[in-house]
Amino acid sequence: EAQVTQNPRYLITVTGKKLTVTCSQNMNHEYMSWYRQDPGLGLRQIYYSMNVEVTDKGDVPEGYKVSRKEKRNFPLILESPSPNQTSLYFCASSLVASHFYGYTFGSGTRLTVV
Amino acid sequence: SQQGEEDPQALSIQEGENATMNCSYKTSINNLQWYRQNSGRGLVHLILIRSNEREKHSGRLRVTLDTSKKSSSLLITASRAADTASYFCATDARNSGGSNYKLTFGKGTLLTVNP
Numbered sequence A: 001e002a003q004v005t006q007n008p009r010y011l012i013t014v015t016g017k018k019l020t021v022t023c024s025q026n027m028n029h030e031y032m033s034w035y036r037q038d039p040g041l042g043l044r045q046i047y048y049s050m051n052v053e054v055t056d057k058g059d060v061p062e063g064y065k066v067s068r069k070e071k072r073n074f075p076l077i078l079e080s081p082s083p084n085q086t087s088l089y090f091c092a093s094s095l096v097a098s099h100f101y102g103y104t105f106g107s108g109t110r111l112t113v114v
Numbered sequence B: 001s002q003q004g005e006e007d008p009q010a011l012s013i014q015e016g017e018n019a020t021m022n023c024s025y026k027t028s029i030n031n032l033q034w035y036r037q038n039s040g041r042g043l044v045h046l047i048l049i050r051s052n053e054r055e056k057h058s059g060r061l062r063v064t065l066d067t068s069k070k071s072s073s074l075l076i077t078a079s080r081a082a083d084t085a086s087y088f089c090a091t092d093a094r095n096s097g098g099s100n101y102k103l104t105f106g107k108g109t110l111l112t113v114n115p
Helices: none
Strands: A004-007 A010-013 A019-025 A031-038 A042-051 A054-057 A076-078 A087-094 A109-113 B005-007 B010-014 B019-024 B029-037 B043-050 B055-058 B061-066 B071-076 B085-093 B103-105 B109-114
Touching: A004 A087, A010 A019, A019 A031, A019 A087, A019 A109, A042 B103, B005 B085, B010 B019, B019 B109, B029 B061, B029 B071, B043 B055, B043 B061, B043 B071, B071 B085
Parallel strands: A010 A109, B010 B109
Antiparallel strands: A004 A019, A019 A076, A031 A042, A031 A087, A042 A054, A087 A109, B005 B019, B019 B071, B029 B043, B029 B085, B055 B061, B061 B071, B085 B103, B085 B109
């Protein structure tokens, strides 16, 4: 089944403890992206990647890192999480960066930082 | 920055009725897409309409695009309880390079279809 897989689905962590949210797609998509979703603010892009080793900042990149060493994987790294990073996170992928194709979203990771 | 803004924020209808949601945006676009999100779940792509298209259909969905007014509408006909979800428009803004390689989402319309 074609899908974007995120792990974990739920995560509660403490301030400052480094964490990684994994994202993997099995559709050979070139483009991958991370969004966070917060009440009243909608979805905001954190980082995106147009292909292997090509990443760029979205609208809210502060406090996050990403890497794209392989085409299928696009992990989101929080080096020192803070409570304001408590959010619902989504990974998404698309065939190519031109956006003439829709995004496929993962099921989401609900992160709580205490 | 928010590109698309959906209207209304919430809509409640009876099963069998039609639901219309609107989206307005600010800058020139390559295409506009609509997504559905069931509570807390991932977004599901519904339909994409390109800037040179005016109307598109997919099953019970009908999307229109008016680039002169920078607006789009999503019509769901003969709604069902299973259509209850949030609906988002997303725009692929055009820049001098062709695309800014980002889909920008609105805040969504919460549709409730009562049995």
